[in-house]
Amino acid sequence: MSLALDLPRNGQVRGACPHDCPDTCALVTTVADGVATRVQGNADHLHTGGVLCTKVSRYVERSYHAERLLQPLRRVGPKGSGRFEPVGWDEALDDIAARLSAIAARAPEAILPYSYAGTMGLVQGESIAARFFHALGASLLDRTICASAGAEGLTQTLGGKVGMKVEFFAEAKLILVWGGNAIASSLHFWRYAQEAKRRGARLVCIDPRRTETADKCHEHIALRPGTDAALALALMHELIVHDWLDHDYLREHTLGWEQLRERALQWPPARAAEVCGVPQEQIERLARDYGACRSGGEGGSAAIRLNYGMQRTRGGGNAVRAVASLPALIGAWRHRAGGMLLSSSGQFPVQRAALQRPDLLAGRRPRTVNMSTIGDALLHPGDAAFGPRIEAVVVYNSNPVAVAPESAKVVQGFAREDLFTVVLEQFQTDTADHADYVLPATTQLEHWDIHPSYGHTDVLLNRPAIAPLGQARPNTAIFRALAARMGLIDPCLQDDDETLSRQAFGDAVDFDALLRDGFATLALPDAPFAQGNFPSPSGRCEFFSARLAAQGLDGLPDHLPNYEAIGSSADYPLAMISPPARNFLNSSFVNVTSLRAIEGEQLLEIHPVDAAARGIADGSTVRVFNGRGSYRCRAEVSTRAREGVVNGLGIWWRKLGLDGRNVNELTSQRLTDLGRAPTFYDCLVEVEADSAAVAR
Numbered sequence: 001m002s003l004a005l006d007l008p009r010n011g012q013v014r015g016a017c018p019h020d021c022p023d024t025c026a027l028v029t030t031v032a033d034g035v036a037t038r039v040q041g042n043a044d045h046l047h048t049g050g051v052l053c054t055k056v057s058r059y060v061e062r063s064y065h066a067e068r069l070l071q072p073l074r075r076v077g078p079k080g081s082g083r084f085e086p087v088g089w090d091e092a093l094d095d096i097a098a099r100l101s102a103i104a105a106r107a108p109e110a111i112l113p114y115s116y117a118g119t120m121g122l123v124q125g126e127s128i129a130a131r132f133f134h135a136l137g138a139s140l141l142d143r144t145i146c147a148s149a150g151a152e153g154l155t156q157t158l159g160g161k162v163g164m165k166v167e168f169f170a171e172a173k174l175i176l177v178w179g180g181n182a183i184a185s186s187l188h189f190w191r192y193a194q195e196a197k198r199r200g201a202r203l204v205c206i207d208p209r210r211t212e213t214a215d216k217c218h219e220h221i222a223l224r225p226g227t228d229a230a231l232a233l234a235l236m237h238e239l240i241v242h243d244w245l246d247h248d249y250l251r252e253h254t255l256g257w258e259q260l261r262e263r264a265l266q267w268p269p270a271r272a273a274e275v276c277g278v279p280q281e282q283i284e285r286l287a288r289d290y291g292a293c294r295s296g297g298e299g300g301s302a303a304i305r306l307n308y309g310m311q312r313t314r315g316g317g318n319a320v321r322a323v324a325s326l327p328a329l330i331g332a333w334r335h336r337a338g339g340m341l342l343s344s345s346g347q348f349p350v351q352r353a354a355l356q357r358p359d360l361l362a363g364r365r366p367r368t369v370n371m372s373t374i375g376d377a378l379l380h381p382g383d384a385a386f387g388p389r390i391e392a393v394v395v396y397n398s399n400p401v402a403v404a405p406e407s408a409k410v411v412q413g414f415a416r417e418d419l420f421t422v423v424l425e426q427f428q429t430d431t432a433d434h435a436d437y438v439l440p441a442t443t444q445l446e447h448w449d450i451h452p453s454y455g456h457t458d459v460l461l462n463r464p465a466i467a468p469l470g471q472a473r474p475n476t477a478i479f480r481a482l483a484a485r486m487g488l489i490d491p492c493l494q495d496d497d498e499t500l501s502r503q504a505f506g507d508a509v510d511f512d513a514l515l516r517d518g519f520a521t522l523a524l525p526d527a528p529f530a531q532g533n534f535p536s537p538s539g540r541c542e543f544f545s546a547r548l549a550a551q552g553l554d555g556l557p558d559h560l561p562n563y564e565a566i567g568s569s570a571d572y573p574l575a576m577i578s579p580p581a582r583n584f585l586n587s588s589f590v591n592v593t594s595l596r597a598i599e600g601e602q603l604l605e606i607h608p609v610d611a612a613a614r615g616i617a618d619g620s621t622v623r624v625f626n627g628r629g630s631y632r633c634r635a636e637v638s639t640r641a642r643e644g645v646v647n648g649l650g651i652w653w654r655k656l657g658l659d660g661r662n663v664n665e666l667t668s669q670r671l672t673d674l675g676r677a678p679t680f681y682d683c684l685v686e687v688e689a690d691s692a693a694v695a696r
C-alpha cells in the first residue's frame with residue numbers, strides 16, 4: 001500500500017516531535033489553506049497528554065521563520081564568512097556529485113558524513129544517507145557526542161539501553177532525579193513525577209546545579225561534577241552495613257555481588273562526602289530512604305530517572321554502571337514502579353540493517369572517525385594509522401561548529417580552504433557558514449518520518465502536514481539525487497520515504513495502527529526484570545562485566561576522578577558544566593526570536609561567593625577562560641551555581657554570542673572511560689570581570 005496521500009488543504013495532521021528529547025511527543029498540526037497554523041500535543045497519546053514544551057509549541061514560528069533556507073547556496077566568500085550566492089538544484093547537485101566522485105575514486109574514506117540528532121527520525125536520519133555513504137565506502141562516523149558513555153554503562157550492566165516504563169514513575173514512593181533538569185529536558189516524565197508527589201512520593205534531585213527541577217524536589221544533593229559514582233558506591237555501602245538488601249534478588253538475578261560488595265565497602269559516606277562535596281548526613285539519609293524501599297520494605301518502590309548530564313565526565317560510563325547497579329541491591333526491579341530509566345531506546349525493534357544496508361559496503365571496512373574529536377580529525381594530515389586526510393564532509397542533522405568540543409580546533413578544521421563541505425540545513429548555522437554548498441532541508445512539518453523514543457516505548461509516525469517550503473527537500477531526496485548522479489545503482493538508494501517508513505520496523509510494529517493513530521505502543525511487560533531476564537550475556541544484572549575485564553578494564557564500577565578535578569589547577573580553580581538553556585535544545589531553537597528573547601544573552605551562573613572573590617557583579621560581562629580558549633558572556637550571580645562550579649548555559653550559536661564564541665571554546669576533546677564520548681562537564685576554568693565590558 002502506498003502512503004502517497006495528498007496533503008490536506010485544511011484539517012489536522014498527526015506527527016511526531018523530531019527533537020533530541022526523551023519525550024518524543026505526538027503532534028497535531030492544524031492546516032488551513034495549505035498553511036500550518038498551529039502545532040499542538042496529541043491529547044490521545046498517553047505520554048504527550050496534549051502538552052508540548054514551550055520550544056515546540058513555537059514550531060510554526062520556526063518552520064516559517066524569515067531566515068529559513070529556501071534555496072541552494074554556493075559559497076562566494078572565504079570559508080566561514082557566510083557569503084553565498086543562490087544556485088539551482090541541478091547545478092549544485094551536479095557539482096557536488098562530481099567533486100565527491102573524484103575523491104571517492106581515489107580515497108573514499110577521505111569523505112566523512114557528520115550527523116546526529118538534529119532529527120531523531122529514522123528516515124531523515126540514517127536511512128538513504130547511510131546507504132549512500134556505505135555504497136561509496138566513505139568513512140564511518142562514531143556517533144558519540146551525547147549519550148554513548150551512558151549507553152555503554154547500561155549495556156555493560158543491564159545488557160542494553162533498557163529500563164522501567166516511564167508511566168510507572170507515577171506510582172513510585174521515592175524518585176531520584178539524577179543528572180538532569182527534567183522540567184527543561186524531560187517535561188513529560190516530570191508530569192509523572194508530579195503525580196507521584198501528589199500521592200505522597202519523596203523526590204530527590206542529584207545535580208551540581210540547583211535547577212528548576214531541584215527547586216520542586218523535597219531535597220537537592222548538589223554534588224561536584226563527576227562524583228556520581230562515589231555517591232552511588234556510598235549508598236551501596238550503607239545498604240550493605242545496614243542490611244537493607246534483597247538477598248534473594250541478589251542471589252538469583254545478579255552477577256558479581258561479592259566483588260561489588262568488597263568495592264562498595266571501601267566507600268563509607270564520610271569518604272564520599274569528601275569527594276562529592278556534600279554533607280555526610282545527606283548521603284546517609286538518602287541511603288536510609290532508598291533502603292526503606294527494599295523489596296518488602298515499608299517505603300514502597302524506588303525509581304531512579306537518570307539523565308545524560310552526569311555521564312559527561314571522564315568516569316561517566318562507570319558512574320552510569322554504579323547507578324544502574326543500585327536497583328538490584330534492593331530488589332527494586334520486582335515492582336513496575338521500581339528500577340531505573342536512562343534510555344528505553346534498546347527496547348525498540350528497529351530494523352537497522354534493513355534501513356542502513358551495511359551490505360552495500362561489499363566487504364570494505366572503512367575507518368571510523370569519532371564525531372567528538374572532529375576538531376583533531378579535520379586537522380589531521382593523514383598517515384598510516386589515521387588513514388587519508390579528510391577531504392570532504394557532508395553535514396546533516398548537526399551543527400558541529402557550535403556543539404563539538406574545543407571549538408578553536410573545530411573552527412580551524414572547517415575553515416580549511418581545501419576541505420569540501422556540504423551542509424544540509426534548515427537555517428544558516430555556524431556550520432552552514434563554513435560550507436561550500438548549503439542545501440535547504442525540510443522541517444518535520446514537511447516530510448515523512450518514523451520515530452522510536454528513548455524516554456517511552458511508543459513508535460510514532462510523522463506525516464507531512466504541508467508541502468516543502470520554497471525549494472527545500474527532505475534529506476532523503478537529496479541523497480537519492482546525489483546517488484543517481486554518482487552512478488550508484490543499487491535500487492535501494494531510490495526507495496521512497498513511505499517505503500523507508502515501513503522498513504524501519506518491518507512487521508514488528510502495526511503500521512496500520514500508526515497510520516490510524518499516529519502512534520503504536522510496544523507490547524512489553526510492566527516489570528521487565530522482576531524475574532531477572534536482563535538482556536546481558538548472563539541474563540543477570542552484571543555488577544561485574546567480564547566483557548570489560550576482557551578488554552583490560554575494571555570489571556566493576558568505580559569512581560574515576562575527573563581529568564580536570566576541582567583543586568587540581570591553580571590557574572583554573574572553577575569547574576564548569578554546560579547544561580542547556582531552558583528554551584534551547586542543544587543548538588536548535590537558538591535562532592527562534594521569541595525563545596531567544598526569553599533567554600536574553602549567553603549566561604554564566606556563578607555563586608555569590610565566587611563572584612565576590614572576583615569582583616563580578618550580577619549582569620556584568622565576564623570573560624570565561626582556560627588553556628583552550630575564552631568566551632565572553634553575561635554573569636548571573638546566583639545560587640543556582642554551587643560554590644566552586646559555574647554553569648555556562650548552552651548551546652548558543654557562536655555568531656549570536658557576545659564575542660562570536662560559545663561555551664565549547666573551553667571544553668576539551670578528551671573522552672570518557674567507556675563509550676568514547678566527550679567530557680563536556682569535565683572542564684576547569686577561571687572567570688574574570690571583563691575589562692572591555694559592554695554595559696547592559
Ligand code: SF4
Pocket residue numbers: 017018019020021022023024025052053054055056057187188585
Ligand atoms: S522537545 Fe521534548 S517535550 Fe518538547 S515537544 Fe519535543 S518531545 Fe515533547
